[in-house]
Amino acid sequence: MTKVKTSANVLSGVSDSELIARYLKEQNPDYFTVLYRRYGGKVFAKCISMLGDEALAHDAVQDIFVKVYLNLSRFNEKSSFSTWLYSISYNFCIDLIRKKKKIPVLLADDVSRIGDEAEIDIPDSVLLEMKHDRLEKVLAELPEGDRIILLMKYMDDMSIKDIAEFFQKTESAIKMQIMRAKQKAQTVYDDLYASDPIES
Amino acid sequence: MATRHNSFKDLEAKWEASLPPELERRVSSHAANMAVFGRVVEVFVPNALEAVFHMIGGSDNDGPAPDLIPGRRPEPEEWPDWRKPPR
Numbered sequence: 608m609t610k611v612k613t614s615a616n617v618l619s620g621v622s623d624s625e626l627i628a629r630y631l632k633e634q635n636p637d638y639f640t641v642l643y644r645r646y647g648g649k650v651f652a653k654c655i656s657m658l659g660d661e662a663l664a665h666d667a668v669q670d671i672f673v674k675v676y677l678n679l680s681r682f683n684e685k686s687s688f689s690t691w692l693y694s695i696s697y698n699f700c701i702d703l704i705r706k707k708k709k710i711p712v713l714l715a716d717d718v719s720r721i722g723d724e725a726e727i728d729i730p731d732s733v734l735l736e737m738k739h740d741r742l743e744k745v746l747a748e749l750p751e752g753d754r755i756i757l758l759m760k761y762m763d764d765m766s767i768k769d770i771a772e773f774f775q776k777t778e779s780a781i782k783m784q785i786m787r788a789k790q791k792a793q794t795v796y797d798d799l800y801a802s803d804p805i806e807s
Numbered sequence: 808m809a810t811r812h813n814s815f816k817d818l819e820a821k822w823e824a825s826l827p828p829e830l831e832r833r834v835s836s837h838a839a840n841m842a843v844f845g846r847v848v849e850v851f852v853p854n855a856l857e858a859v860f861h862m863i864g865g866s867d868n869d870g871p872a873p874d875l876i877p878g879r880r881p882e883p884e885e886w887p888d889w890r891k892p893p894r
Contacts, residue, residue: 634845636838643834648823651830655822665830672834676841732811739817746818761815 623688627679639676646689647672649763650696656746656758657700671699686769693763694773697755704751729789734761741800748795753788760785 618626618641630638650671654664675695682691734742734757746754759765759773771781 634842636835636842639838640831640835643831647831647834648826649819651826652819652822655825656818661825665827668826668830669833669837673837673841676838735811735813735815737814739814739821742814742818758815761813762819 624684627682627688631680639672639679642675642688643672646692649689650692652762653693653696653758654700656743656754657697657751658703659747663703667696667699667703671696674699686772689763690765690769693759693765697759697773701751701755727790728786729793731761731789734789734792737796741796744799745792745795748799749788749791753784753791756781756784757788757792 618638621629621641623642623645626638626641629635647668651664651668654667654671655661658664658667671692675692678695682688737745746757749757756770756774759770765773767778767781771778774781774784776784
């Protein structure tokens with residue numbers, strides 16, 4: 608344990624790619640522990656927001672990191688390690704929800720169902736300045752697809768290009784999906800907090 | 808330029824803080840176990856395969872005798888010494 612702690616301190620300034628390269632060369636699991644310390648919490652945040660259950664999220668984090676460990680040699684640096692890890696995490700949670708609900712999770716599929724109704728672009732500040740406990744409740748009420756896309760954009764700071772690659776959609780379709788997700792979030796917020804619209 | 812407030816980051820920080828430390832032990836021990844398992848497979852699988860080949864009737868030495876391989880040049884120690892009379 609002391610050895611790992613020492614390694615973690617020494618390796619704190621080493622980049623993710625360098626850690627992976629060293630791990631692949633030396634097969635020392637301590638390097639992987641450093642990666643876990645960097646990203647374990649962030650992956651947990653995604654799992655709990657997607658699954659809504661703490662125990663399930665703990666198991667999911669463990670399974671995701673085992674999956675990452677087994678596939679580290681396939682990481683090709685086309686994107687950053689964090690983007691790769693988050694994509695694995697989202698896919699894992701989507702599969703888990705699909706199995707649990709036995710119904711397909713609606714992702715960006717409803718992008719193609721955009722109607723003729725006027726789209727209003729809600730400013731980012733509406734979501735970004737919401738109190739985090741209210742945001743948590745709003746996110747919990749949103750469909751999985753909208754929740755994922757908002758988390759990717761505002762929590763993970765993923766680029767539109769990376770999100771489009773994840774969903775295998777065009778960038779303009781993703782921009783439209785984000786706009787619709789923001790509208791839904793605003794509607795949910797209005798429904799939940801109609802009696803107390805001003806955050807105190 | 809002032810950084811914009813982001814409630815998503817606040818929410819992430821709140822969830823990150825609730826990550827139990829024993830999860831790191833679980834993940835680390837899984838990683839260590841898989842590393843050991845990987846090494847065991849690396850060492851034992853080739854030998855186990857060789858054993859299976861022997862059991863089903865093959866071996867490394869089952870190829871043609873060296874002097875029957877076409878185009879093979881004899882090694883110097885195999886050259887006949889014409890200075891000695893044949894027995």
